[in-house]
Amino acid sequence: MRLSRYFLPVLKENPAEAQIVSHRLMLRAGMIKQQAAGIYSWLPLGLKVLKRIEQIVHEEQGRAGHIPLLMPTLQPADLWRESGRYDDYGEEMLRITDRHKRDMLYGPTNEEMITDIFRAHVNSYKDLPLTLYQIQWKFRDEIRPRFGVMRGREFLMKDGYNFDLTREDALHAYNRHLVSYLRTYERMGLQAIPMRADSGPIGGEDTHEFLVLAETGESEVFYDSAITDLRFGDRAIDYDDPAACRAVLDEFTSRYARTDETHDEALFNQIPEERRRSARGIEVGQIFYFGTKYSEPMGATVVGPDGARVPVHMGSHGIGVSRLLGAIIEASHDERGIIWPEGVTPFHVGLVNLKQGDPSTDSACEALERELRARGLEVLYDDRDERAGAKFATMDLIGLPWRITVGPRGLASNVVELTSRRSGESLELPPAQAVERLAAIYAPVFDAGWRP
């Protein structure tokens, strides 16, 4: 993409309304624009990151055997009357009346609707296990939306629902989600720690939240510092193997890690003092097992092996897709701007032309752009007639992890400069080697992908 043809409205000034760094940087980098309190447009750069995050979530859901569908944003109120949540949900639910005076709502979550789909179409235990999920816009009418996309009203969420014959099968689904979430967050360059939490309005007995440690997090968390040494990494796992999934759950939840909702001072004090940590965290996901809480009142039953109808055991599992952009930036930035992890960066590399209009510099840039694209790398080529300093400042602000700088002086000795956004270190090397180097850097990112 040529910057001269792109729409990247970066701001020079710090926007007054932004209280936290991710909100400030998303506005400054031209990623979002507020349209109403807690409601944002995703400008091109923001949308690109959102799509990368969505893609990783889809791939990891697919790898775990979960099936995507898409439910509408608007739902009939009657479904929520069946579960009893229509009256319980309170003012965060946006209630709507259509032209025929029917009560509708903008879905804040979808347990009722997915249960309705299940009961309409599934009849036998032979069709289980089944996990359906979607990535869809939700609305919660927060009384005080703030922190940009971190606590917006219209937000994008992955919500998945498992249907199982027995409690044991449903707990395997729970564990399978925990494993797939660990992979998901790590591919985004995040450490998200599963912590025992409270189930809130979803209900149920078992629940873990995934938290990213950050000073600006809204949750207070308590944990054993040993947990931050754990990585899922690139282990192969058979998602159909209950023992294998259970072992990962045990590994990642055997250390003390809780939000303040479930914090237990006595248990916490049993950790050796030097490993006790209290900090702040951003919630980026949550998994629930809630058994028959929805299937019983809504009649979502299957015929079991013995011919008797039984309500299915369910759980729901969410990832805050749009809020992840905020969480990643909170965890990865410096005073000059964002630093995208390679897995989610909007462009793989920024290309800076130091002497726009100089034929040999222009053509060297164009050749690099072509060769990088041929390797599957997306390039943002700053082809504007601007000072080098302004071009560098823009690239630093928007946080592309790698930059190639091309100027007549370097080209005279057949070198360009490859710069790491994170370390600031630069390397002079011939253009073809810069391409090779970048292809090698991104190979693990591409290899981590999954195809149906």
Next chain:
Amino acid sequence: MRLSRYFLPVLKENPAEAQIVSHRLMLRAGMIKQQAAGIYSWLPLGLKVLKRIEQIVHEEQGRAGHIPLLMPTLQPADLWRESGRYDDYGEEMLRITDRHKRDMLYGPTNEEMITDIFRAHVNSYKDLPLTLYQIQWKFRDEIRPRFGVMRGREFLMKDGYNFDLTREDALHAYNRHLVSYLRTYERMGLQAIPMRADSGPIGGEDTHEFLVLAETGESEVFYDSAITDLRFGDRAIDYDDPAACRAVLDEFTSRYARTDETHDEALFNQIPEERRRSARGIEVGQIFYFGTKYSEPMGATVVGPDGARVPVHMGSHGIGVSRLLGAIIEASHDERGIIWPEGVTPFHVGLVNLKQGDPSTDSACEALERELRARGLEVLYDDRDERAGAKFATMDLIGLPWRITVGPRGLASNVVELTSRRSGESLELPPAQAVERLAAIYAPVFDAGWRP
């Protein structure tokens, strides 16, 4: 994908509520489920086709140099008060009040919001031309939603907006959209004819609708039959070249083709009688040029080359993404079910195991599945323990364009059967040759793709 692990709730009976064939087949093939009048869930098979259509739209927009962003579904009413459309729009606009009693609406279209984004961020003619687009859910509170996704209330639409300094530049954007739409529909296996139409509530002087001929179409259309011989095909075109785009517009609009809104009997009668056609059509897209209709009242101006501020010239351009599924099925089905064009089929090939549980048949199927996937082909493998007839009926209903049938008798002489859904013709050939054949069939589909 193994059918035993998929969620494909096909219906045996014809659903009573469906009046037209596409609605009936989408319900029967387990593609959609109605959740309220005109509001649908997209079950896994339906979502896969929706995503293929979205992908083609994105690629063709990218090829034309248009930039994606994403606006929220909910909008503040105040924006629409600026353009005067808040009061004009009538009951099709879903009006919403939030907990703080602010007037909101569920966007039926986005001229106001995109103009707001533009005026906030663009200041100079040097940043033009600019075309921004999104693919986002919209809501129109139709008084009588019907025909399934063809006339739903919550629907997915691509809406794009061009911003240009002059009328001439904006007309180039109009022509560019016409060209890109021709490519877009052809990649979906559709002939969509641009017809002179009426601008309706969007406003403006120039507008063409794209219509797919089908008996169930809601529009009456009149055209010169010579127009149906035109194909855009795989021509290369430079979207930056106004003359090249204009020539395509001239070619595709010089024959008489109008909807009843603009039909002119006297002009129509000048066509030789044997080429005069009146028929019904489904509207799948529309392009508009409306000049400064929104930029003037909303103050979307740029500083021109002479230093004076001028309102920008705009147009908007829509593709009915979700309704396209209905249009494609109306245009491509038979008495046994859907026949997907290769460009949008949810799976590239169906694999039918005639003797599930027989070790050598099972392993031949698994090997085929692996080899097809290695060629980038998505396979729906019917691994259920079902009669052959039931498996064939399901494959015919859901409309995968190609089927491979594997049974012990064929395997004894090292052949499988490759069957075309459209012609019904079958060919016996060794498994490896079936893979080669399919890879060759889909090569043009993959080659038509575009990458940023």
